[in-house]
Amino acid sequence: MVNSKIMKKLIVIVVFMTTMILSWILPDLYKTATDEAPEYPLSFYSSVADKFCSFVFTDDDFYRTDVDGNRFTQQQFDSLLPMIYTNQLVYDGKMPKKVRGVDVDLQKIRISNFSYRYKPKAYQKPSIKLYPLFESMSARVDLSTPDDVFRISDKIEFIDIESNTVNSEKSVQYNKALYNSGFSGPAKRIAGIPSARKNYDEGYFIIDSNNALFHMKCVNGKPFIRNVNIDKSINIECFEATDYPNRESYGFLFDSSGQMYVLTTEGYNLQKLGIPPIDMKNTVVTVMANMFFWNVMVKVNNSKTTYAIDARTKKYVDSIESINANIVYHWIENIFPFIIKLTSNNDEYIKPRFMTNYPVAFLFNIFFVLTYLCIFRRNRLSNKILPSLWICITGIYGFIACLLFKSDIN
Amino acid sequence: MFKSVLYKEWIKTKWYVIGICVVSILLHAYMFMKLGRSIRFAGMVHLWDVIINKDQFIFREIKLFPLISGIVLGIAQFVPEIYQKRLKLALHLPLPSFRIISWNVLYGAITLALVYVISIAILITYIRLYFAIEFVESAFLTILPWYLAGIVSYFLVAWICLEPRWNRRIINTIISIPILCTYMITALPAAYSSCVILILSIAIVVMFFVYISVIRFKDGK
Numbered sequence: 001m002v003n004s005k006i007m008k009k010l011i012v013i014v015v016f017m018t019t020m021i022l023s024w025i026l027p028d029l030y031k032t033a034t035d036e037a038p039e040y041p042l043s044f045y046s047s048v049a050d051k052f053c054s055f056v057f058t059d060d061d062f063y064r065t066d067v068d069g070n071r072f073t074q075q076q077f078d079s080l081l082p083m084i085y086t087n088q089l090v091y092d093g094k095m096p097k098k099v100r101g102v103d104v105d106l107q108k109i110r111i112s113n114f115s116y117r118y119k120p121k122a123y124q125k126p127s128i129k130l131y132p133l134f135e136s137m138s139a140r141v142d143l144s145t146p147d148d149v150f151r152i153s154d155k156i157e158f159i160d161i162e163s164n165t166v167n168s169e170k171s172v173q174y175n176k177a178l179y180n181s182g183f184s185g186p187a188k189r190i191a192g193i194p195s196a197r198k199n200y201d202e203g204y205f206i207i208d209s210n211n212a213l214f215h216m217k218c219v220n221g222k223p224f225i226r227n228v229n230i231d232k233s234i235n236i237e238c239f240e241a242t243d244y245p246n247r248e249s250y251g252f253l254f255d256s257s258g259q260m261y262v263l264t265t266e267g268y269n270l271q272k273l274g275i276p277p278i279d280m281k282n283t284v285v286t287v288m289a290n291m292f293f294w295n296v297m298v299k300v301n302n303s304k305t306t307y308a309i310d311a312r313t314k315k316y317v318d319s320i321e322s323i324n325a326n327i328v329y330h331w332i333e334n335i336f337p338f339i340i341k342l343t344s345n346n347d348e349y350i351k352p353r354f355m356t357n358y359p360v361a362f363l364f365n366i367f368f369v370l371t372y373l374c375i376f377r378r379n380r381l382s383n384k385i386l387p388s389l390w391i392c393i394t395g396i397y398g399f400i401a402c403l404l405f406k407s408d409i410n
Numbered sequence: 411m412f413k414s415v416l417y418k419e420w421i422k423t424k425w426y427v428i429g430i431c432v433v434s435i436l437l438h439a440y441m442f443m444k445l446g447r448s449i450r451f452a453g454m455v456h457l458w459d460v461i462i463n464k465d466q467f468i469f470r471e472i473k474l475f476p477l478i479s480g481i482v483l484g485i486a487q488f489v490p491e492i493y494q495k496r497l498k499l500a501l502h503l504p505l506p507s508f509r510i511i512s513w514n515v516l517y518g519a520i521t522l523a524l525v526y527v528i529s530i531a532i533l534i535t536y537i538r539l540y541f542a543i544e545f546v547e548s549a550f551l552t553i554l555p556w557y558l559a560g561i562v563s564y565f566l567v568a569w570i571c572l573e574p575r576w577n578r579r580i581i582n583t584i585i586s587i588p589i590l591c592t593y594m595i596t597a598l599p600a601a602y603s604s605c606v607i608l609i610l611s612i613a614i615v616v617m618f619f620v621y622i623s624v625i626r627f628k629d630g631k
Contacts, residue, residue, distance in 0.1 A: 132462070145458075342592060
């Protein structure tokens with residue numbers, strides 16, 4: 001009798017765990033078997049035609065078009081997008097001398113073209129909060145990795161990598177400079193490029209506990225620290241440092257509403273990008289910039305919007321929306337009333353994430369309850385109530401779990 | 411009686427426990443030698459570059475050791491119980507059967523936990539000698555799921571081995587594999603930092619699964 005009571009409790013736990021495991025494994029296997037690569041048209045704003053031109057992918061082919069539906073050959077398309085196909089146009093001898101009344105050449109275009117990608121995964125990941133501070137004016141072409149790293153809690157501390165001890169002298173020097181500039185510890189976020197494989201060094205941008213942004217770098221062995229004096233109405237969420245050859249910007253800044261800004265090197269001027277705020281946890285933003293326009297691609301779930309913004313003013317010019325053409329809907333997906341995912345495309349943490357699909361899946365759940373009752377029609381009703389309720393909630397997962405442990409349940 | 415049960419389990423598994431300890435020592439020695447070589451050849455600055463910029467955990471070799479040692483000890487302890495029909499005898503001792511099984515399982519779990527605690531302590535101490543506390547914290551959060559997987563694998567092997575019926579053993583194995591997979595998904599440093607309580611809870615819950623097999627064994631299922 002005692003054993004039977006313990007057994008019932010233990011079986012409840014095992015069935016619960018099996019159900020949860022199945023809600024992770026089954027949808028994952030199904031996705032692995034049926035997943036298709038997303039297909040979006042690739043759109044760029046033409047600095048010649050002043051409209052979006054796109055590559056549109058079909059099942060086994062693609063074509064080139066514009067927003068008016070005109071079709072283009074490869075050569076026509078190259079000419080429409082001289083900032084994208086510069087190398088090809090130069091090779092063909094068809095590169096115009098002027099675009100939009102401005103003299104252009106390969107060198108100018110190469111320097112002003114850049115691409116940047118914001119991925120939620122890069123923002124939401126565990127990291128070791130230690131950073132190497134490079135010498136920004138090393139007088140050498142290549143940057144060399146310093147032999148210390150720093151941390152900022154209430155104060156800044158430099159740790160010598162070789163001896164694994166705090167470099168007190170340097171720490172005091174930087175602490176003084178940091179706090180004299182109005183910094184208030186601890187640092188909320190530290191953004192920079194911690195690698196020597198970058199075009200040049202601009203140190204780090206630090207968001208302090210009062211949400212103020214500070215620029216810190218090492219110039220000729222001495223601390224350079226500036227309060228960037230960002231408008232107090234902007235609640236800074238994240239900063240991403242960049243190192244583009246044109247040296248026009250320090251990086252991209254996002255506020256708590258998801259609005260994107262660019263911090264320029266001209267007096268730390270903050271320019272708002274002419275795109276709507278994004279959901280920073282689920283959106284991938286790709287910026288493909290040229291001398292005249294920035295193509296900002298905002299991808300969320302199965303839709304992608306490409307904005308054209310003016311490269312100088314960062315004001316909105318035009319936008320085009322597209323939907324993943326390769327969404328394959330299988331009705332069988334509704335068999336899963338909920339899904340547990342332990343990994344995500346949007347962050348690097350392992351943790352359970354629940355996604356429900358109840359309204360439609362509930363019909364399947366009822367089907368599985370009836371099937372269960374039919375299979376075990378000869379069993380006592382009291383033994384069938386709890387499993388039926390569980391299957392009603394968890395559908396196929398609970399059904400399989402109850403079948404696997406049927407001898408202990410009944 | 412408790413001492414007798416422990417002694418019996420020790421006699422049965424001592425060579426396996428010694429083997430696990432030896433492998434642990436050799437593995438640690440290898441990892442430390444490898445780190446020493448990397449420091450001599452590339453320097454600490456390069457190592458930091460790898461850690462910070464490439465999100466690499468430099469002691470990845472330890473990943474499978476806890477899992478395999480847990481499975482080995484579980485098999486060494488419980489397979490003879492079934493094949494030599496000792497479990498039947500043990501359950502007929504003048505003691506509550508749950509107590510006997512608990513002592514058996516606790517012996518293995520505590521032995522493994524001791525080996526793991528020493529292994530983690532050695533690793534963390536060594537890391538602290540060369541790296542800052544932030545890296546030590548990250549390393550601990552990285553290896554914790556792997557060592558928990560070792561304990562969980564031991565409990566699951568006990569659950570599978572003590573199960574009297576073959577078809578049910580297969581079901582138990584099929585369920586055990588994804589449970590263990592949840593602890594081994596990635597080697598990315600500190601990726602499990604936001605679900606430490608969850609993976610600890612699973613380890614605690616799984617500990618009780620062995621009683622299902624014992625009850626089924628006693629009921630003659």
